[in-house]
Amino acid sequence: MAAVKETVETVGEVEKYKYGFSTEIESEKAPIGLTEDTVRYISAKKDEPEWMLEWRLEAFRRWKNMKEPTWAKVFYPTMDYQNAYYYAAPKQTVAPESLDEVDPKLLETYEKLGIPLEEQKMLAGVAVDAVFDSVSVVTTFKEKLKEAGVIFCPISEAIRDYPELVKKYLGSVVPVTDNFFATLNSAVFSDGSFVYIPKGVRCPMELSTYFRINEKQTGQFERTLIVAEEGSYVSYLEGCTAPQRDENQLHAAVVELVAMDDAEIKYSTVQNWYPGDEEGKGGIYNFVTKRGDCRGRNSKISWTQVETGSAITWKYPSCILRGDNSRGEFYSIAISNTKQQVDSGTKMIHLGKNTSSRIVSKGISAGGSSNTYRGLVSVHKKAENVRNFTQCDSLLIGDKCSAHTVPYIEAKNPTAILEHEATTSKISDEQLFYCMQRGVPEEEAVALIVNGFCRDVLQQLPMEFAVEAQKLVGISLEGSVG
Amino acid sequence: MTDAIAQSFIDTFERERDALPGAGGWLAARREAAIRELADAGLPHRRLEDWKYTDLRDVLEKAAFAPAPAHQGAVLLPEGDAGSGAALFHAIDRHKIVFVNGRLNHALSDMDGLPEGVALRPLAEALEQDWAKAAIERRFDTNPQAQSISGLNLALMADGVALHVAEGVALDKPLHLIFLAADDGASHARNLVRLEKNAQATVFETHASAGAAHYFADQVTEVSLGIGATLNHIKLQDEAAKAVHLSTMRAALSEKAKLDSFTLILGAGVSRGQTFVEFEGGEAEAHVNGAYALRGEQHADQFCVVDHAVPESNSHTHFKGVLDDRSQGIFQGKVIVRPDAQKTDGRQMTNALLLSRDASVNAKPELEIYADDVQCAHGSTIGELDKDALFYLRSRGIDEMTARQLLISAFLDEALDYAPHEEARAELKALVAGWFEAGSLSAEDIV
Numbered sequence: 001m002a003a004v005k006e007t008v009e010t011v012g013e014v015e016k017y018k019y020g021f022s023t024e025i026e027s028e029k030a031p032i033g034l035t036e037d038t039v040r041y042i043s044a045k046k047d048e049p050e051w052m053l054e055w056r057l058e059a060f061r062r063w064k065n066m067k068e069p070t071w072a073k074v075f076y077p078t079m080d081y082q083n084a085y086y087y088a089a090p091k092q093t094v095a096p097e098s099l100d101e102v103d104p105k106l107l108e109t110y111e112k113l114g115i116p117l118e119e120q121k122m123l124a125g126v127a128v129d130a131v132f133d134s135v136s137v138v139t140t141f142k143e144k145l146k147e148a149g150v151i152f153c154p155i156s157e158a159i160r161d162y163p164e165l166v167k168k169y170l171g172s173v174v175p176v177t178d179n180f181f182a183t184l185n186s187a188v189f190s191d192g193s194f195v196y197i198p199k200g201v202r203c204p205m206e207l208s209t210y211f212r213i214n215e216k217q218t219g220q221f222e223r224t225l226i227v228a229e230e231g232s233y234v235s236y237l238e239g240c241t242a243p244q245r246d247e248n249q250l251h252a253a254v255v256e257l258v259a260m261d262d263a264e265i266k267y268s269t270v271q272n273w274y275p276g277d278e279e280g281k282g283g284i285y286n287f288v289t290k291r292g293d294c295r296g297r298n299s300k301i302s303w304t305q306v307e308t309g310s311a312i313t314w315k316y317p318s319c320i321l322r323g324d325n326s327r328g329e330f331y332s333i334a335i336s337n338t339k340q341q342v343d344s345g346t347k348m349i350h351l352g353k354n355t356s357s358r359i360v361s362k363g364i365s366a367g368g369s370s371n372t373y374r375g376l377v378s379v380h381k382k383a384e385n386v387r388n389f390t391q392c393d394s395l396l397i398g399d400k401c402s403a404h405t406v407p408y409i410e411a412k413n414p415t416a417i418l419e420h421e422a423t424t425s426k427i428s429d430e431q432l433f434y435c436m437q438r439g440v441p442e443e444e445a446v447a448l449i450v451n452g453f454c455r456d457v458l459q460q461l462p463m464e465f466a467v468e469a470q471k472l473v474g475i476s477l478e479g480s481v482g
Numbered sequence: 483m484t485d486a487i488a489q490s491f492i493d494t495f496e497r498e499r500d501a502l503p504g505a506g507g508w509l510a511a512r513r514e515a516a517i518r519e520l521a522d523a524g525l526p527h528r529r530l531e532d533w534k535y536t537d538l539r540d541v542l543e544k545a546a547f548a549p550a551p552a553h554q555g556a557v558l559l560p561e562g563d564a565g566s567g568a569a570l571f572h573a574i575d576r577h578k579i580v581f582v583n584g585r586l587n588h589a590l591s592d593m594d595g596l597p598e599g600v601a602l603r604p605l606a607e608a609l610e611q612d613w614a615k616a617a618i619e620r621r622f623d624t625n626p627q628a629q630s631i632s633g634l635n636l637a638l639m640a641d642g643v644a645l646h647v648a649e650g651v652a653l654d655k656p657l658h659l660i661f662l663a664a665d666d667g668a669s670h671a672r673n674l675v676r677l678e679k680n681a682q683a684t685v686f687e688t689h690a691s692a693g694a695a696h697y698f699a700d701q702v703t704e705v706s707l708g709i710g711a712t713l714n715h716i717k718l719q720d721e722a723a724k725a726v727h728l729s730t731m732r733a734a735l736s737e738k739a740k741l742d743s744f745t746l747i748l749g750a751g752v753s754r755g756q757t758f759v760e761f762e763g764g765e766a767e768a769h770v771n772g773a774y775a776l777r778g779e780q781h782a783d784q785f786c787v788v789d790h791a792v793p794e795s796n797s798h799t800h801f802k803g804v805l806d807d808r809s810q811g812i813f814q815g816k817v818i819v820r821p822d823a824q825k826t827d828g829r830q831m832t833n834a835l836l837l838s839r840d841a842s843v844n845a846k847p848e849l850e851i852y853a854d855d856v857q858c859a860h861g862s863t864i865g866e867l868d869k870d871a872l873f874y875l876r877s878r879g880i881d882e883m884t885a886r887q888l889l890i891s892a893f894l895d896e897a898l899d900y901a902p903h904e905e906a907r908a909e910l911k912a913l914v915a916g917w918f919e920a921g922s923l924s925a926e927d928i929v
Contacts, residue, residue, distance in 0.1 A: 071531070396854035399821070405849040411864045414836035420847070420862040426854040 017274055020244030023109045023214050027133065030087035032217075036060060039187050042087045046156040046190075049163060059176045059186035066180045072343040073372045073404060074312050076248070076285065084250065086188045088133040088215035106132060109212065127152055129193045129209045133218060136191045141205065148204050150234075151196040155223050158194035165196055169227050173256035173293045173320070181252040181314075182289040185221045189254065192222035197232035197263070206235050206462055211251075213242035213273075213284065219250035226256070228263035230296065235266040237465055240309070242274045246282045248311060253288045261296030261323065266304070268461055270469055273309035280339025280368075283311025290317035294326035294355075302329040303346065304460045306469040308476040311340060316374065318347035321355035321383075328357040331457040333469070335476045336369035336401070345375035345392075345406075350383040350416070361392040362454050365401035366477055372404040379416040386416040394424040395453055397446065397477065447474035485524045487543045492521055494549050494668075495637050502640060503606035512619065516633035525631075532627055535812040535844045536783040541726055541752050547698040550583040550667030557582050557664050557692055559590060567720025567748060568662065568690035570913060574905050576656040576686065577602075584661070584669025584699070585641045599651035599681075601644075605672055608644030613676045617704040622732070625789055625818075628758040632730055635702040639672040647681035649708070656684040656903065661701070663694035663725065673703045677711035677739075684714040684903055689729075690749070691722035703731045707739035709763065714902040715743040718910070721750035723778060730756040735795070737763025742902040746910050747774035747782050747803075748917060754783045761823075764794040772801045773897035775917050776809035776841075783812040788830075790823040800831045802897035804890055805841035816848040817860070823853050830860035835867065835893055887918045 030041045039060050043053040068079075090106060110130055127141035129152065136154030145152050151162065159166050176186045193209045213220045228234055242249065251273060257265050267290075276283025286309075292301035303317040319328030330346040342365075348357035357377065365371035373392045394403035405422045427449050435445035450473055451458070458466055458473075495517045504510060525539035526532070559568070559580070579602070580590035586604050593602055608614040618636070622628035647653055659673065677683055689699060699721060707713055713733075721727045727750040733741050745755060759768045774782050788797040803811045817828040834843040847860040867889050875885035894914055901907040 394849075394851070396851065396856075399824070399854045401854070402852040403849070404851065405847075405860070407845075407847060407862070409845040409862055409864060410842070411834075411836065411844075412842040414839060414841060414866040416836075416864060416866075418862070418864040420845075420860075422847075422849060422860050424849055424851050424856060424858040426856070 017244055019241035019272065020274060021112070022243035023105060025103065025105050025214070026091040027088050027215055028091050029085045029215065029218070032085055033082040034086055034188065038086050042188055042190060045087060045089070046159070048159055051167065052159055055176070056187050059183050062177055063180070063183040063187055066183055068180050072314050072374070073370065074314060074341040074343050076312055079250065085215065085218040086221070087190055088218045089135040090132060110210070127205050127207050129154060131191050131209060131211045131222060133213060133215050133220065145204070149198045149201055150203050151194065152207050153194055155192045155194045155225060162196070165227065166194065166225070169225055169256065169258055173258060173291050174254050174289050178289060181287040182254050185223060185252050185254045185289070189221045189223035192224040192253070195226040195234060195236065197228045197234045199229040200231045202232065203234040206237055208237040208239070211238070211240040213249055213251065216245065217247065219252065222253040224253070224255040226265055226267070227258045228260060228265050230260045231262045233264045235462060236268070237462060238267070238269045239272070241272050242284050244274050244282065248283060248285055250285045250287065255288070255290040257292035257301055259292065259294050259296060259299035259301050262298045263296060264300040265292065266302045267292070268465055269305040270465055270472065271305065271307045271309050271313070272472060275309050275340050276311040276338065278338050280311065284309065286310035286313045286315060288315045290315065291320065292318065292328070293320045294323050294328060296326070297323045298325045299323050300327045302460070304331040304457065305333070306461070306472065307332065307334040307342060307344060308472050313342040313344050315344045316346055318349070319357065320349045320351065321357065322351045324352040325354045326352055327355065330359045330361070331460045332361045333364070333454045333457045333473070334361070334371055335364045335473060336371045337367040337476055338369060339367070340369040342370070343372040343374055345373045347376040348378070348388060350379045350386045350388070353384045355383060356387040358388070359390040359392070360456050362457055363392065363394040363403055364397065364450060364453070364477070365394070365403050366397035368400040370402045372406060374406045376408040376410070377418055377420070378410045379413050379418070381412045383413055384415050386413065388418045390420040392422045393453070395450065396424065396426045443478065446477060450477060485539060485543070487539060488520055488524045490546070491634060491638065492517055498549070502638070504609045507609060508615070509609055509618070513637045517637040519633050520637065532630060532785065532814070535814070536752070536754050536781065538631070538728070538754065542698065545696070545698065545726060547666070547668040550663070550669040550697060551665055552585055553582045553664040557587065557590065557662060567718055567913060568660070568688060568692065570688055570718055570909050571658055571686050571906055573909070574656065576658040578658050578660065579643055581641065581659070581661045581671060582664050582692070583667070584671045586643065597651065597654050599648035600653055601646040602657070603644050605639070605642035605644060605674070608674065611644065611646070613646060613706070614644050614674050617674045617676065617706055620704065622758070624791070625758065625760070625787065627787055628732055631728065632702050635670050635672060635700050635730070638670040639702070640670055642672040642674070644674040645676070645683065645685070647677045647683050649678040650680045652682040653684065656686050658686040658688070661687070661689045661699065662692035663697045663699060663722070664692045666694050666696045668698040668700065670700045672701070675703065675705045675713065677707050677713055679708040680710040681708065682712045686906060687717040688720070689718065689727060690720045691725065695722050696724050697722070698726045699728070701729045703729070705731060705733035705741065707733065707735050707741060709736045710738045711736070712740045713742070715741070716901050716903055716906050717743070717745045719745065719750060719753060719755070720748045721753070723749070723751055725750045727753040730758070732758045733768070734760045734762055735766040735768060738765045739763065740767045742769045743771070744901040745772035746898070746914070747772065748913070750782070751779065752781045754785065756785045757787070759788045759797065761790050761792050761795040764792050766795045768797045769900065770797070770799045771897060771900035773894050774801070774803040774811060775894065775914060776803065776811055777806040778809060779807070780809040784814070786815045787818065788816070788828065789818045789820070790826045790828060791820045793823050794825040795823070796827040798829045800897060800900065802833045802894060804835045804837055804894060805843060806837040808838070808840040810842050812844045814846045815860070816850060817858055819851045819853050819856050819858060821852040824855040826853065826856040826858065828856070828858040832862045834864045835890065836864065837866070837890070890918065891915065
């Protein structure tokens with residue numbers, strides 16, 4: 001019977017969502033529900049100064065009077081915000097001074113996820129901040145980065161150590177009152193990364209944050225703030241996974257980027273939250289506000305995202321092109337399968353002169369999923385010589401899925417040149433036939449064609465990510481053919 | 483709470499209900515229901531997604547139109563006045579029907595002389611026809627967007643014509659519906675068009691002023707095409723500069739039917755043109771195209787939804803516009819492909835040319851697709867005149883003004899070429915040429 005066992009094991013290994021395990025670790029949580037006390041609890045846990053608590057409470061008071069947005073093309077049962085935990089952290093009596101003091105179970109978890117935290121084992125040139133539920137477990141290469149003058153630390157640490165910087169920039173791109181989920185995040189955000197690149201510094205390595213939701217019935221509210229001072233450059237990567245559960249968990253993050261004169265920020269995401277099962281049970285609700293502010297002249301912000309996970313994605317990484325000659329880019333692959341729902345896109349707000357933006361969005365829907373691109377290109381009156389190019393292509397695999405495109409194009413200046421094009425089609429039979437006739441099995445052929453379809457975007461990813469993303473594209477579409 | 487402007491329409495309804503066509507018949511209850519819905523919902527405003535760029539409630543509230551009176555005295559058709567929109571299609575041999583203030587004017591119209599199999603009746607006389615009743619009672623439950631403002635027209639429609647073409651019959655010459663506003667105020671008209679199997683017709687519409695300056699023209703046209711029927715439709719909207727024009731065309735296409743519609747928009751202070759096409763049979767084809775040229779404070783909103791509910795139908799939508807001064811142009815389009823509508827071909831395109839620093843354009847071309855074996859695409863471009871092209875012409879000794887005019891008319895010509903009637907197309911082109919001459923393309927505009 002050994003052979004049978006082996007087969008079972010093999011099948012287990014190729015299971016679609018390999019990050020679906022959960023870690024048995026003792027954790028401490030805030031009392032269930034969301035009240036002012038919860039906000040105070042989180043703030044106290046993080047040992048925050050008074051101003052931060054006030055900031056949170058202000059957000060919470062506002063949030064109480066706000067309504068959940070309903071305009072997106074996603075459907076889900078009403079969420080009970082009082083039946084969730086807003087803070088969960090692995091129990092640890094003393095803060096770890098070094099990696100040796102970190103709970104081995106946590107290290108094991110990250111090992112299993114393919115994110116080794118021991119520096120010597122790491123891919124050279126990538127520093128990682130590992131966030132587990134509501135706290136940052138460890139940040140690697142901190143010292144080495146410090147030598148270059150780069151600050152890379154959990155945001156809770158930054159609030160304590162660099163209050164002036166945080167005060168200056170937090171909420172300056174995504175205001176506290178921005179939208180329902182951003183305001184909720186402002187009230188209860190727990191951890192995330194803070195990056196500060198000083199003037200003229202080219203960050204010596206890729207920075208990366210790995211988010212992991214582990215605890216049941218919790219929400220994750222990450223907050224990331226990246227500030228690139230004049231003439232600096234940083235490339236930042238973000239990855240995320242969660243255990244396989246029947247319940248829906250909320251992930252409401254806020255990411256703010258600030259690029260000053262001649263600075264460049266490259267932000268890449270591989271989002272692989274648990275998408276729910278075949279019937280659409282469980283999975284993460286990913287309701288995220290991401291926005292970059294090209295504040296300085298000649299600044300550049302580039303978003304690249306590969307969205308394969310989440311039961312529902314509600315996400316519009318945007319660029320405010322304020323500085324003259326600034327540039328915004330958005331490259332996206334959104335893959336949905338089974339009962340996943342994606343409503344994602346970008347906003348390019350052109351305020352400065354000679355600003356340009358480029359949007360390349362590739363949506364792939366399979367199974368019974370729904371995939372919507374929603375985007376805005378807006379040219380304000382004083383923005384001279386604006387240039388935008390938008391391309392959104394949708395690929396449909398199977399006749400039970402749907403693909404939608406909802407672009408808004410608003411021009412208030414005649415010197416703008418705006419181009420938008422979108423197509424929707426399926427994989428052509430000729431292409432499939434060509435591959436299969438040369439001995440490529442159908443599923444592989446589909447993955448191959450899809451990878452070709454996504455090529456423009458995959459090329460934008462840093463090398464380590466591109467390899468992973470390519471595999472992910474194949475895995476996400478498993479079972480969608482035939 | 484009912485907003486003030488909705489209330490004024492409700493008051494009009496209460497006052498005029500007994501004199502409206504169909505009073506005491508089946509239509510009375512429909513009107514009643516429609517006005518109640520309007521009372522509950524109010525008029526559409528910018529917080530509703532479909533009206534994001536045109537706040538109709540605000541526009542009508544500011545204008546505060548009273549109902550237009552029945553016109554007293556004679557109306558002179560401006561037929562001799564070449565270059566005026568109201569005189570368009572005068573030279574074409576056609577059946578002519580004239581409305582003044584939204585009411586059929588028998589003296590100016592020729593309702594007779596139609597070939598056998600073609601019936602043209604005033605709305606009031608058509609109400610007991612089964613097809614007319616079906617057209618008015620048609621619900622758009624799968625597509626509520628087609629319903630949003632038509633209730634106002636249903637409640638208050640005072641007149642209109644019903645055209646019925648029997649199986650296999652072709653209307654001998656175009657039917658020209660001329661809507662003239664002679665007095666200020668609000669008018670509501672409804673036209674019905676039914677082409678039976680393999681029937682053919684060409685319909686022109688002209689909307690213009692004959693003396694009125696400050697008016698609201700609200701019009702709904704219901705089109706129903708039988709198997710293999712073909713309707714060619716050309717509409718010119720050249721209302722007065724302070725007028726508000728609201729028109730809705732809803733078309734249902736059976737198998738192998740073809741709708742070819744073209745709209746030219748030159749007039750009105752605020753206009754909103756809505757087109758809804760529903761495919762009910764395969765191998766049908768719909769072309770909804772148009773062009774607009776705006777100046778001053780003009781605001782024109784084109785809203786077009788094409789709903790592919792069955793397999794194997796094609797649609798093509800293309801709107802081009804030029805905007806001068808402080809004008810605003812809007813194109814909102816949507817192609818829906820329902821789950822079973824395989825082998826659909828849906829195309830949508832919009833281009834806009836901004837001629838002035840203060841003009842603006844908003845475009846929202848949407849795709850909503852639930853079937854996989856389809857070819858759907860949309861595109862949108864916005865920009866100003868190509869400097870290289872301008873330089874090319876200038877370098878060959880053409881003065882700047884002429885060069886600009888050449889480029890603009892070349893741009894609009896592409897759209898005008900869609901007009902599905904040769905002579906009418908030539909007249910539309912001549913009219914657009916006049917737009918430039920009368921225009922503000924003066925030297926100080928040239929930057």
